[in-house]
Amino acid sequence: MCEKGRFAPSPSGRMHLGNLFSFLLAWLDARAAGGRMVLRIEDLDPERTGEPWTSLLVEDLRWLGLDWDEGYAAGGTCGPYCQRERTALYDEAFQTLKELEAVYPCWCSRHQRLAASAPHPGEERDRGACACRKLSRAEQEARAMVRPPAWKAAMPHETISFDDLCQGRQQFDLARDCGDFVVRRADGVYGYQLAVTVDDALMGVTRVVRGRDLLDSAARQLWLMRLLGYCAPVYGHVPLLLAGDGRRLSKRERDLDMGALRERYAPETLTGTLTTLAGLPAPAGRCGPKELIQNFCWDKIAKNDIVTEL
Structure with missing residues (x-):
């Protein structure tokens, strides 16, 4: 190859x-x-x-x-x-993630999303936590009637390891170290992580x-x-x-x-x-x-x- x-x-x-x-x-x-x-x-x-x-x-x-x-x-x-x-290629990948229940709708504002990813110095908490991730189906449907959601990836507590050519061995807990991230914005524009992956x-x-x-x-x-x-x-x-x-x-x-x-x-x-x-x-x-x-x-x-x- x-x-x-x-x-x-x-x-x-x-x-x-x-x-x-x-x-x-x-x-x-x-x-x-x-x-x-x-x-x-x-x-x-x-x-x-x-x-x-x-x-x-x-x-x-x-x-x-x-x-x-x-x-x-x-x-x-x-x-x-x-x-x-x-976009059509990202649509196909996004649909796969939905079928796998790896993403969820999120109505947080951009300010709230940024705040959720920036804990205070010394504070240990799950960066993946998002209130929208815990909404019931009925609550999701009610919010969707008001405005369309963004979609976030639901990061599990799982370790990803890889050998970086420059930085050496790397290890990340997806939920703790990376956190949930936007896969598709509310306006339909796909996020960096999904597009680059595809x-x-x-x-x-x-x-x-x-x-x-x-x-x-x-x-x-x-x-x-x-x-x-x-x-x-x-x-x-x-x-x-x-x-x-x-x-x-x-x-x-x-x-x-x-x-x-x-x-x-x-x-x-x-x-x-x-x-x-x-x-x-x-x-x-x-x-x-x-x-x-x-x-x-x-x-x-x-x-x-x-x-x-x-």
């Missing part, structure tokens, strides 16, 4: 240095394994994603020398490659490399894959790049975005900088992604978040 990695950007703003860092490592991981790359556009939310960001991210990836074999702007047999065009499986992705902030998402997605009968990929969760003051880089705040970076650096210079930050040896002279493949090794990649002074 041919290995396959993926780029999965969300076109909600200009890519920043941290996005590029994880994409470079995803590309190197797939190419070092002799694999292919797919570009998928994660544009689920029509209010936050779209042009001109989609065109700009494609241009920025190509500027750095990161290519892909199938996907957006390339075609392929596993399309469509934009999530907003894949897409990675149906596109044949075998290697998922992304930021360390999504480490617990792997546990959720492995659980969903098992329920839906999918083959799971291997995961590698790389460190985040932080601003000089310790903040996470953000599209919203335009921290080190690609517009500014392209004005200041040549692509080879930026590639070399990212390589050094990752802990990989960079060849002397001009350094493009292809020159890094032979020296790529997960044992050399940093595990903890990295402060950049660019």
